[in-house]
Amino acid sequence: MENPTKPPYSDPKQAAHSLLKLVTELAEEVNPGNVDSGTITLDSLLDQDLGLDSLARAELIQRTEQQFTITLPTQTLAEIETPRDLLNAIFNAEQHPAAIKASADKIELPSASIYPDHVETLQELLHWHVEQHGDRPHLYVYQDADNVESISYRTLYQQAIVIADRLQSLGIGPGDTVAIMLPTCNAYFYCFYGILLSRAIPVPIYPPARPSQIEDHLVRHSKILQNAETKLLITVEQAKGLSTLLKLHVPALEHIVTTEEIESLSVEPCSSEHQPIGHAQPDEIAFLQYTSGSTGVPKGVKLTHANLLANVRAMGKAVGATSDDVFVSWLPVYHDMGLIGAWFGSLYHAIPLVIMSPLNFLTQPKRWLWALHHHRGTLTAAPNFAYELCVNKITDADLEGLDLSSVRHCWNGAEPISPTTIDAFSSRFQQYGFAPEAMNPVYGLAESSVGLTFPLSTRKPRVEWVDRQTMMNSGKAVNIETDPIEPGQQDNINARLEHSIPLIGLGHPLPGHQIRIVDSQGRELPERQEGELEFKGPSSTSGYYHSPDKTTELYHGDWLRTGDRGLTMEGELFLTGRVKDIIIKAGRNIYPQELESAVSQLNGIRKGCVAVFASANPQTGTEQLVVLAETKLEDEQEKHKLRDEIQSLSFNLLGIPTDVVALCPPHTVPKTSSGKIRRSACKTLFEESKLDAPQRAVWWQATRLFLSSAKPALIRFRRLATDWGFACYMWLVMALLAPPVWILVAILPSTSACWSVARWGSRALIKLTGTKLTIYGLEHLPDDDRPYLVIANHASYLDGLVLLAATGKEHQFVAKSELKDNFFAHTFLGKLGTHFVERFDTQQSISDSQQLTSFADSPRPLTLFPEGTLYRMAGLHDFHLGAFQIAIDKQLPVQPITLKGTRSILRDRSLFPRKGNIEVIISPQIHPEGNDWQATLALRNSARKVILENSGEPDLARETTK
Template sequence: MENPTKPPYSDPKQAAHSLLGLVTELAIEINPDSFDSSSVYLDSTLDQDLGLDSLARAELIQRTEQQFTITLPTQTLAEIETPRDLLNAIFNAEQHPTAIKASADKIELPSASIYPDHVETLQELLHWHVEQHGDRPHLYVYQDAVNVESISYQTLYQQAKLIASHLQDLGIGPGDTVAIMLPTCNAYFYCFFGILFSRAIPVPIYPPARPSQIEDHLVRHSKILQNAETKLLITVEQAKGLSTLLKLHVPALEHIVTTEEIDSLSAESSSSEHHPTGQAQPDEIAFLQYTSGSTGVPKGVKLTHANLLANVRAMGKAVGATSDDVFVSWLPVYHDMGLIGAWFGSLYHAIPLVIMSPLNFLTQPKRWLWALHHHRGTLTAAPNFAYELCVSKIADDDLDGLDLSSVRHCWNGAEPISPTTIDAFSRRYQKYGFAPEAMNPVYGLAESSVGLTFPLNTRKPRVEWVERQTMMNTGKAVSIETGPIEYGQTNNINELLEHSIPLIGLGHPLPGHQIRIVDSQGRELPEHQEGELEFKGPSSTSGYYRSPDKTAGLYHDEWLRTGDRGLTMEGELFLTGRIKDIIIKAGRNIYPQELESAVSQLAGVRKGCIAVFASANPKTGTEQLVVLAETKLEDAHKKQRLRDEIQNLSFNLLGIPTDVVELCPPHTVPKTSSGKIRRSACKTLFEENKLNAPQRAVWWQATRLFLSSAKPAFIRFKRLAADWGFACYMWLIMALLTPPVWLLVTLLPAKSACWSVARWGARSLIKLTGTKLTIEGIEHLPNDDSPYLVIANHASYLDGLVLLAATGKEHQFVAKAELKGNFFARAFLNKLGTHFVDRFDTQKSLSDSRQLAAFADSPWPLTIFPEGTLYRMAGLHEFHLGAFQIAVEKQLPILPITLKGTRSILRDKSLFPRKGDIEVIISPPIHPEGSDWQATLALRNTARKIMLENSNEPDLARESTR
C-alpha cells in the first residue's frame, strides 16, 4: 500500500520543473500577449515578476493540488510569495486525493423548545444559552481544510470571561474600544465576547492577506484605529514587531497583544481582584462596523445591542429560522454579513454554525459546497462572486456524490448580483439536489446592521427585464415580456441587453422596517420610478462614531440615506445603481479616489488622468474593477510592465486585484470643466469600446462634452418639471371640481342625486388627470337588491373616489370618527350616508360595530376598509374583525375589492400627487360557513388571502409601517 505521506515526486528537480511548468502556463493565460516565459524562476515573485494576483494564486494552488495529488494547508495562499515557497509547501504536504467524498459529519442536535425573546444585549443572549443548554455545540470551526473543532455555549462563555478578566488587567474598561485583527479561529470568538464582557467596544478589522503586507496594512488601518481611539489591538504574532510604528500613528493605542499573550496572563492574574463592570444596556454600542479605512476619515457605524437583536430577530422571522437549521459559512467574521448574519443570527436561534476561513473557500471553492453536504447545511450566504467561482472554478469530477438537497436558503448579497450568475449556479447544481428556490438575492447595509430586504416567500429569484431607453431617459421601469431566457446562450443575452435591462428582486423590508424611494427633492416616488433609496427601522444605526458631520449627512428627517438608487414593484426592492462612486467588489467597499491617486504616482502615467470604475463583465454579468489610465508609452513591453505595476499596486493598496487595466493615449479620460474625472463617461467609453477612437478637434470635443452634459441635465429638468406640472394640474382639477360637487351634494335633497353628483366628480377627476382606470371582475357585482358587504384594502385617500367611479354602486362607507370634527367632511359624508366609528376607544368602537350591523340589511352595501386606516408602505396589514363578524351574524356574503395604484398616486402623509394608473379587481363574493367565532376567522382569512394574491403586495400583518 502506498505511503500517504510520501512526496509525489522523489526527485526534487522533477517536482520543481513540473511546478514551474504550471506557473508558466497560468502566467501565459493571464497575459497571453506579453508574458516572457523565460522569466519564470523559483525565486520570481508571484506578484511583481509574474503578475499573479490573489485569485490567480488561488487558481495556481488548485492546479498544484490536482497535479501533485496533495492537499495544501489553508494558509498557503497567504504565505507563498515565490514558486520556491510553493515548492516547499508541496514537500511538506501530505498526499491526499483532491476529490472530496461523502462523509458522515451530519449535525443532528435536539430542537430548542424556547427562544431568548426577552434578552436585550448580546451578553444576556450568551448567558441565556449557557443556562438553557450550556453543553450544546454552538460553533464548528474548521481548524484547517479538514479538521473541525466544536465549541459549546459554555466553552465560549468561560473563555470569554477569562479574556475579559485579562483585558481588565490591561486597563480596559467600559466604553473603551478594542480592535480585533485576527483570522477566523476559535480565539476570534472568545476575544469578541471577552471584550463585550469587559463592557468595552469591539472594533473588527480585517487581517492582512499576506505576512509581507502587514506594515502597509497596519498603516492603512491606523485611520480606523485613530477614529475609534482604540486603546488595545488584539492581533497576530507577525504584527507585534510593528507596535512602535503603529503607536506613532495612533496616540490612544496602549497595547498590541496576541491571543497567546492574553492567555499567558491567566496564571498571573487569576487571583487579582477586578472591579465590577455592571450590566450592559440595550442602547449601548455593541460594536463598531467600519465601512472603510482606506481613504479620508473612515466611517464607524454605531450598532447597539438593540439594533443587532432587532435585526437578527427580523431576519429569523423572515426566513423561519429554527434550531433545526445548520448554517455553513466561510464569510469573514470581521464583516457584517459574516459577523451578524452568520454568527449572531445562529447564536440567537440556537443554530449550529459551521465556519471556515475565507482562505479555505478561495483556494478550493468546492470546500464550501462539500461542507454543506457533510454537515447537511440548511442556511448559507455569500456575495455574488462566490457563486461565480463555484460555476467556473470547480471541476465536475470534484462534485461526484455531492448532495445539496438540505439547503433551503442560500442568500446572495453584499455586492451587485448578476442574473446570469444565479441562473448558472442554479442550473449547474440542480442535478446535485440544489433547489432553485433556495437562491435568495437580498439587500442590506452596515447602517441597518446587516439585513434590510429579504424575499418573504419561497420562490425562484425574480428578474424583471425593463425597457432600456425608457429607464435611461425617464427613470421609469417598464417591464417587457421576454419569454423563457436561456442565460447560458451569450447571443441570446447580448441581444436582450441591447434594448432592455435586467433588475433583480431583492425582497421586501424585514418585519418592522420600511423603505422608500425619493426624488432629488426628497419626495416619495411612486412604484416603478427610480430614485434614491431610504430606510428606517429598529436595526438602524444612530450614526457614525465620532463623525458628527457624516452622521448629519446620513439622515433625511427620520429616514436614513443608503447612497443607492432603486425602485419598487409591489413593494419589492430593485436596485439600479449607486449615487456615489463607491465600488463594491468581493463584498468590500472600494473608493476610486484612493487607487486613482496612487496610480498617478507611477512613472509613465499622466497624473490626474486616471479613472477607476466598475463595469459589468459581458461574459459573466458580474462587476469587474477597471482602471483606465492615460500614458504616452508606446512600447508594448513597457506598457505591460506598467499594467503589472498597477495590478500590484491595486492588490497592495486594497487587497483586491483589478480585473482590467486599460492604458489609453493622452486626452482620452473625460473631465468636467473644473478638471474632475467623469467616471460615468469613462465607463460608457469603455463599455462601448471607444477608448481608442481617433482624437477629434478641441472644438468638437468641447461641443460633445457640452451636449453629453446637457442631455442628462435636460432629462432631469424635464422629469422634475413634469412631476411638478402634474401635481399642480391635479390640484387645480380638484380645486375646480370640489366646490360644485360639495355644494350639490350638501344641497340636493335626494340621496340618489347626491350619489350621482359624487360619482360624476370622481370619474371626472380620473378622466381629466389622464389616469387609466382598469376594472376586472365587474360581473361579480350583484345585480339585485340582496344585501352584501364590501371590503377593500386601504392605500390612499383616493380609495373612496375610486370605488365610487368603478362600481357605480351607492355605498354605505364606514369612516373614522375623527372626520366628524371637520365640518366640510362631515357635511359631505353625512349626505352620502356614511357611518363613523371610533378607532381608539375600545368600548365605543365595539358599540359602533354593533350599530353597523343594523345597516347591513340595506340594498346599499356596507363598505369597510378592514385595515382600519391607510399606510404609506406597500403591503396588506391586519384586518379588523368587525366586517366579518357582521357578515357571519347576518349570514351575508362579502365582496372583496382590491385596489392597485392609488398609493403610488397619492400616499399617506403626502400632498404631492404623482401620475399613475389604477386597477380595481372585484373578486367573486365569499359566503360565511357557519355562525360561530371560527366562521368569522375563516371568512376573514379567506378574504385576506384573496386580496393578498390580487395585490401582489407583502403580508404585513401585525406590523406598523406608518
C-alpha cells in the same frame, strides 16, 4: 527514456518550468495585454508584478494541485507571494487527489422549545443559552480542511469570562474599544465575547492576507484604530514586532497582545458563575462595524445591542429560522454578513453554526458544498463571486455523491448579483439536489446592522427584464414581454442583454423595517421609478463613531441614505446602481478618487487624466478594478514599466492589485465641461472596446462632449418638470372640480343625486388627469338589492374616490370619527350616507360597531377598509374583525375588492401626486360558514387571502410601517 509515470515535481527544473508556464498562462488570462511573459521569474511578486489578487491566486493553487496531482495546505493561499514560494509548497505536499472528508457528520440536535425573546443584550443572550442548554453544541469550527471542533454555549461563556478577566487586568473597562485582528478560529469567538463581557466595545478588522503584508496592513488600518481610539489590539504573533510602529500612529493604543499572551496573564481564577462588571444596556454600543472601504476616512457604524437583536429577530422571522436548522458558513467573522448574519443569527435561534476559514473555501470551493452535504446544512450565505467560483472551479468528479437537498435558504448578497450566475449555479447543482427556490438574493448594509430586504416567501429568484432605452432615458422600469428563461439557457440571457436590463428582486423589507425611493428633491417616487434608496427601522445605526459630519450626511430627516439607487415593484426592492462611484472588490468598498490622484502623480501619466472604475467581468460575474490612464509614451517597454508602477501603487494604497491597467493616448478620458472625470463614460468606452478609436477634431470632440454632458441634465430636468407639472395640474383639476361637486352634494336633497354628482366628479378627475383605470370582475357585483359588505385594502387617500368611480354602487362608507370635526368633510361624507366610528375610545368603538350592524341590511353595501388606516409602504396589514363579525351576525356575504396603483399616485403623508395607473379587482363574494368566533376568523382570513394575492404586495400582518 524518461519514466512516463514519474511525478513532474520529482525533477526541480521540470517542476519550475511547468509552474512558470502555468503562472504565465494565468497572468495573461487575468490581465490580457498587460503581462510581459519574458519577465516572469520564480521571484516575481504575484500581487504587484503579475496583478494576481486573492481569487486569482486561489485559481493558481487549484491549477497547481490538478497539474501536479497534489493537495496543498489551506494556508498556502495566505503564505505564497512568489512562484518560488509555491514551488517550495509543491515539494512539501503529498501526492494524492484532494479529498473532502469531515470528522463531524450530520448534525442532529434536540429542538429548542423556547427562544430568548425577552433578552435585551448580547451578554444576556449568551447567558440565557448557558442556563437553558449550556452543553448544547453551538459552533463547529474547522481547524483545518478536515478536522472540526465543537464549542458548546458553556465553553464559549467560560472561555469568554477568562478573556474578560484578563482584559480587565490590563485596564480595559466599560466603553473602551478593543480591536480584534484574528483569522477564523476558536480564539476569535472567545475574544469577541470576552470583550463584551468586560463591557468594552469590539472592533473587528480583517487580518493580513500574508505575513509580509502585516506592516502595510497595520499602517492602512491605523486610521480605523485612530478613529476608534482603540486601547488594545488582539492580533497574531507576527504583528507583535510592529507594536512600536503602530503605537506611533495610534496614540490611544496601550497594548498589542496575542490570545496566548492574554491567557497566560496571572489573574485570580474565576468560575463559570462569575458575573461581568455591571450590566450592559440595550442602547449601548455592542460593537463597531467599520465599512470596508480601503481609502479615505474610515466610518465606524455604531450598532447597539437593540439594533443587533432587532435585526437577527427580523431575519429569523422572515426566513422561519428554528433550532432545527444548520448554518454552514465560510464568511469572515470580521464582516457583518459573517459576524451578524451567520454567527449572531445562529446564536439567537440556537442554530448550530459550522464555520470554516475563508481560505478553506477560496483554495477549494468544493469544501463549502461538501460541508453542506456532510452536516446536512439548511442555511448558508455568500457573495455572488462565491457562486461563480462553484460553477467554474469545481469539476464533476469532485461532486460525485454530493447531496445539497437539505439546503432551504442560500442567500446571495454583499455585492452586485448577476442573473447569469444565479442561473448557472441553479442549473449546475440542481442535479445534486439543490432547489432553485433555495437561492435567495438579498440586500443589506452595515448601517442597518446587516439585513434590510429578504424574500418573504419561498420562490425562485425574481428577475424582471425591463426596456433598456426607457430605463436610461426616463428611469422608469417598463417590462419587456418575454418567455421565461429556464435554468441553463445562457444564450437566451445574453441575447436579451442587448435590448433590456435584468433587475433582480431582493425581497421586501424585514418585519418592522421600511424602505423608500426618493428623487433628487427628496420626495418619494412611485413604484417602478428609479431613485435613491433610503431606509429606517429598529436595526438602523444612530450614526458613525466620532464622525458627526459623516453622520449628518447619512440622515435625511428620520430616514437613512444608502448610497444605492433602485426602484420597487409591488413593494419589492430592485437595485439599479450606486449614487457614488464606489467599487466593490473582494468584499471591500473602494473609493476611486484617491487612486486616481496617486496615479496622476506618476511620471509619464497626464495629470488629471486618470479614471478608476468598476466593470463587470463577463467570466467571473464579479466587479473588476480598472485603471484608465492617459500617457504620451509610445515605447511598449516604457508602457509596460508604467503599468507595473500602477499595479505596485494600487497594491500599496489599497492592499489589492488592479485587474486591468489600460493606457491610452491623450484626450481619450472623457471629462465634464468643468474638468471632472466622467467615470461612467470611461466605463462605456472600455466595455465597448472604443478606447483606441481614432481621435476626432477638437471642435467635434467638444461638441460631442457638450451634447453628451447635456443629455443627462436634460433628462433630469425633463423628469423634474414632468413631475412638478403633473402635480400642479392634478391639484388644479381638483381645485376646479371640488367646489362645484361639494356645493351640489351639500344642497341636493336626494342621496342618490348626491351619489351621482360625487361619482361624476371622481370619474372626471380620473379622466382629466390621464389616469388609466382598469376594472376586473364587474360581473361579480350583484345586480339585485340583496345586502352585502364590501371589504377593500386601504392604500391611499384616493381609495374612496376610486371605489365611487369603479363600482357604480352607492356605498355606505365607514370613516373615522375625527372627520366629523371637519365641516367640509363631515358635510360631504354625511350627505353620502357615511357612518363615523371611534378608533381610540374602546367602549365607544364597540358601541359604534354595534350600530353599524343595523345598517347592514340596506341594499347600499356597507363598505369598510379593515386595515383601519392607510400606510405609505407597500404591503397588506392585519384586518380588524369588526366588519366580519357584522357579516357573521347578519349572515351576509363579503365582496373583496383590491385596489392597485393608488398608493403610487398619492401616498400617505404626501401631498405631491404622481402620474400612474389604477387597477380595481372585484372578486367573487365569500359567504359565511357558521355563526361562531371561528367562522368570523375564517371569513376574515378568506377575504384577506384574496386581497393579498390580487395586490401582489407583501404580507405585513401585525406590523405598523407607516
